[in-house]
Amino acid sequence: xxxxxxxxxxxxxxxxxxxxxxxxxxxxxxxxxxxxxxxxxxxxxxxxxxxxxxxxxxxxxxxxxxxxxxxxxxxxxxxxxxxxxxxxxxxxxxxxxxxxxxxxxxxxxxxxxxxxxxxxxxxxxxxxxxxxxxxxxxxxxxxxxxxxxxxxxxxxxxxxxxxxxxxxxxxxxxxxxxxxxxxxxxxxx
Amino acid sequence: xxxxxxxxxxxxxxxxxxxxxxxxxxxxxxxxxxxxxxxxxxxxxxxxxxxxxxxxxxxxxxxxxxxxxxxxxxxxxxxxxxxxxxxxxxxxxxxxxxxxxxxxxxxxxxxxxxxxxxxxxxxxxxxxxxxxxxxxxxxxxxxxxxxxxxxxxxxxxxxxxxxxxxxxxxxxxxxxxxxxxxxxxxxxxxxxxxxxxxxxxxxxxxxxxxxxxxxxxxxxxxxxxxxxxxxxxxxxxxxxxxxxxxxxxxxxxxxxxxxxxxxxxxxxxxxxxxxxxxxxxxxxxxxxxxxxxxxxxxxxxxxxxxxxxxx
Numbered sequence: 001x002x003x004x005x006x007x008x009x010x011x012x013x014x015x016x017x018x019x020x021x022x023x024x025x026x027x028x029x030x031x032x033x034x035x036x037x038x039x040x041x042x043x044x045x046x047x048x049x050x051x052x053x054x055x056x057x058x059x060x061x062x063x064x065x066x067x068x069x070x071x072x073x074x075x076x077x078x079x080x081x082x083x084x085x086x087x088x089x090x091x092x093x094x095x096x097x098x099x100x101x102x103x104x105x106x107x108x109x110x111x112x113x114x115x116x117x118x119x120x121x122x123x124x125x126x127x128x129x130x131x132x133x134x135x136x137x138x139x140x141x142x143x144x145x146x147x148x149x150x151x152x153x154x155x156x157x158x159x160x161x162x163x164x165x166x167x168x169x170x171x172x173x174x175x176x177x178x179x180x181x182x183x184x185x186x187x188x189x
Numbered sequence: 190x191x192x193x194x195x196x197x198x199x200x201x202x203x204x205x206x207x208x209x210x211x212x213x214x215x216x217x218x219x220x221x222x223x224x225x226x227x228x229x230x231x232x233x234x235x236x237x238x239x240x241x242x243x244x245x246x247x248x249x250x251x252x253x254x255x256x257x258x259x260x261x262x263x264x265x266x267x268x269x270x271x272x273x274x275x276x277x278x279x280x281x282x283x284x285x286x287x288x289x290x291x292x293x294x295x296x297x298x299x300x301x302x303x304x305x306x307x308x309x310x311x312x313x314x315x316x317x318x319x320x321x322x323x324x325x326x327x328x329x330x331x332x333x334x335x336x337x338x339x340x341x342x343x344x345x346x347x348x349x350x351x352x353x354x355x356x357x358x359x360x361x362x363x364x365x366x367x368x369x370x371x372x373x374x375x376x377x378x379x380x381x382x383x384x385x386x387x388x389x390x391x392x393x394x395x396x397x398x399x400x401x402x403x404x405x406x407x408x409x410x411x412x413x414x415x416x417x418x419x420x421x422x423x424x425x426x427x428x429x430x431x432x433x434x435x436x437x438x439x440x441x442x443x444x445x446x447x448x449x450x451x452x453x454x455x456x457x458x459x460x461x462x463x464x465x466x467x468x469x470x471x472x473x474x475x476x477x478x479x480x481x482x483x484x485x486x487x488x489x490x491x492x493x494x495x496x497x498x499x500x
Contacts (some may be wrong), residue, residue, distance in 0.1 A: 023223050025391065079365065079366055080369060080371050080394050080398060081364070081393030082369065082390075082393070083393070095440065103369075104294065106395055108396075186191045
């Protein structure tokens with residue numbers, strides 16, 4: 001069955017490395033590239049052909065503070081009509097996208113291109129810490145249900161759900177045995 | 190939806206052909222608060238019309254509407270123009286289909302002609318909360334409505350136009366310099382709203398940031414009678430004009446979950462297994478509409494012939 005026919009919080013680009021097309025209606029764009037030079041160049045060529053003003057910013061991988069700083073600056077100077085174009089590995093793309101959504105950018109204003117989707121962020125439902133883990137995409141839909149990830153924050157054993165939280169920028173991880181682990185009998189609340 | 194009587198307490202000429210009516214409960218108790226941009230459905234003699242509320246929205250002791258006299262003969266606007274203080278009008282609770290977006294960091298309010306009424310309501314709310322606004326109002330010379338209130342509430346951010354070309358040129362400029370969190374609200378004639386939407390979309394505005402008020406176009410026609418085959422209970426019912434499928438199903442003792450009964454909450458969605466629905470709701474996405482495999486039973490009807498539903 002085509003993946004689009006089911007309601008799912010997991011977009012196609014989070015399941016397989018995919019680039020969304022440029023938006024020909026965009027007034028201007030910023031491409032944030034995390035090691036995805038060729039993908040960024042492809043988008044840039046298309047934007048140039050369409051006559052859409054744009055610039056490319058290269059991000060250093062796993063430098064969250066730098067991403068935050070660049071994103072804040074870009075959002076501050078942006079006007080309606082601008083598009084944020086994110087390309088790189090899924091984990092970096094989701095992190096930057098979460099920052100943009102938190103700042104009020106709409107999903108329609110963010111264009112995504114993933115170059116790798118095996119390393120996925122898992123957001124703990126209990127302590128909100130994000131833990132990076134490796135789940136090869138080929139086996140993922142089945143593997144997610146049985147694969148356990150230890151939360152880097154609270155050390156809970158998490159089952160990775162097929163649900164992507166846009167604002168947290170990760171897949172939802174829920175403790176393996178919620179009742180017995182989180183609410184010890186007799187403990188005052 | 191329960192109807193309640195309102196009494197006309199004041200009638201003022203707001204502009205040529207435009208009359209502002211103040212309506213209060215006969216016992217002067219508070220009226221229900223409403224979301225800015227809401228409209229009131231009134232039984233205007235022979236017809237039912239919707240009018241945007243533009244007065245105080247929080248615990249109001251009166252509702253105010255402004256009515257442009259249109260057409261001739263039996264129209265609702267002529268009927269309303271003939272009301273005098275002391276007259277009673279039957280109303281239904283205010284409905285919100287044009288609300289301010291909570292996450293907006295700035296509101297670009299655009300109106301033409303009498304379409305300024307819901308915009309005034311938005312402006313009042315923005316002024317109350319201290320939200321940044323920009324108001325662009327196009328009207329014929331000497332025909333501006335509620336200018337004094339607009340000036341008072343918007344002060345330096347009010348831009349008035351009596352020339353379409355000038356309005357368009359200035360709007361082009363404005364659309365290119367709105368900070369990122371801005372939402373656009375537009376009310377006026379259909380052609381005007383289409384033009385504004387097109388200009389904004391052309392400048393890269395996503396549709397999610399553009400909101401239009403269709404002048405109470407949602408006050409639906411009674412429609413034509415249509416048949417519905419209920420495949421589970423093996424019955425066939427006829428929905429007469431002016432009655433909804435939801436009401437007819439309830440009359441048959443078939444419970445359908447429902448909430449707003451106005452076509453926007455999505456609760457009364459039912460599956461359609463045959464026939465083509467005439468969608469009149471505000472809930473379904475374009476794709477879902479095109480699929481024709483479900484409909485909102487409170488407002489939607491059959492496009493032609495009959496429908497079959499698994500009830």
